[in-house]
Amino acid sequence: QKEVEQDPGPLSVPEGAIVSLNCTYSNSAFQYFMWYRQYSRKGPELLMYTYSSGNKEDGRFTAQVDKSSKYISLFIRDSQPSDSATYLCAFMGGFKTIFGAGTRLFVKA
Amino acid sequence: DTGVSQDPRHKITKRGQNVTFRCDPISEHNRLYWYRQTLGQGPEFLTYFQNEAQLEKSRLLSDRFSAERPKGSFSTLEIQRTEQGDSAMYLCASSRGSNTEAFFGQGTRLTVV
Numbered sequence: 001q002k003e004v005e006q007d008p009g010p011l012s013v014p015e016g017a018i019v020s021l022n023c024t025y026s027n028s029a030f031q032y033f034m035w036y037r038q039y040s041r042k043g044p045e046l047l048m049y050t051y052s053s054g055n056k057e058d059g060r061f062t063a064q065v066d067k068s069s070k071y072i073s074l075f076i077r078d079s080q081p082s083d084s085a086t087y088l089c090a091f092m093g094g095f096k097t098i099f100g101a102g103t104r105l106f107v108k109a
Numbered sequence: 110d111t112g113v114s115q116d117p118r119h120k121i122t123k124r125g126q127n128v129t130f131r132c133d134p135i136s137e138h139n140r141l142y143w144y145r146q147t148l149g150q151g152p153e154f155l156t157y158f159q160n161e162a163q164l165e166k167s168r169l170l171s172d173r174f175s176a177e178r179p180k181g182s183f184s185t186l187e188i189q190r191t192e193q194g195d196s197a198m199y200l201c202a203s204s205r206g207s208n209t210e211a212f213f214g215q216g217t218r219l220t221v222v
Contacts, residue, residue: 006151032208032210034210036213041218042215042216043113043215043216044152044200045213046210046211046212088151088152090151095140095157095207096142096154096157096165097142097154097202097211098154099151099152101149101150102151
């Protein structure tokens with residue numbers, strides 16, 4: 001079993017839709033949970049960082065963590081074409097960050 | 110710009126040549142990381158430094174790879190005798206300390222022909 005599972009997509013939605021991106025993980029030592037956004041040929045950009053179960057909101061983005069189920073989600077409200085990118089879930093339980101493979105999102109105008 | 114800076118952004122080299130990449134982290138960050146990313150995959154950890162000390166290396170980092178951070182500031186990643194399988198995006202990241210979020214540079218895209 002992989003430490004992190006993330007559906008690679010692609011996921012295509014119309015502008016204005018609510019997007020749900022998900023990851024599961026198997027390592028109970030993971031204590032910190034992150035979402036990065038990566039545009040083509042660019043480095044990952046940190047979107048959300050949290051360490052507790054529950055929801056964390058930042059503008060149109062909401063990160064949700066369920067430690068008991070080892071499941072994290074990122075919700076994007078009122079999606080925009082500029083949100084088209086690859087979204088990487090990431091986990092930290094020590095000195096390094098472990099990434100999912102990324103989900104490619106396309107938001108159509 | 111106070112973010113993580115990487116140089117060069119792109120490098121094309123012939124198989125068997127040596128290449129060196131540079132990373133300048135965010136100035137107050139004492140941790141520096143190198144990752145490698147191939148198409149359709151997330152970044153994979155290679156190595157990390159706390160100040161000038163290299164504290165961990167992945168099994169992905171063969172003996173052809175060497176990284177340094179001589180004064181605890183910028184870092185270099187050298188690949189000797191490059192192979193086609195080394196073609197990837199090499200990403201550098203830095204963080205303030207343990208269990209804090211890492212910020213990435215724009216990466217160096219290596220193509221070995």
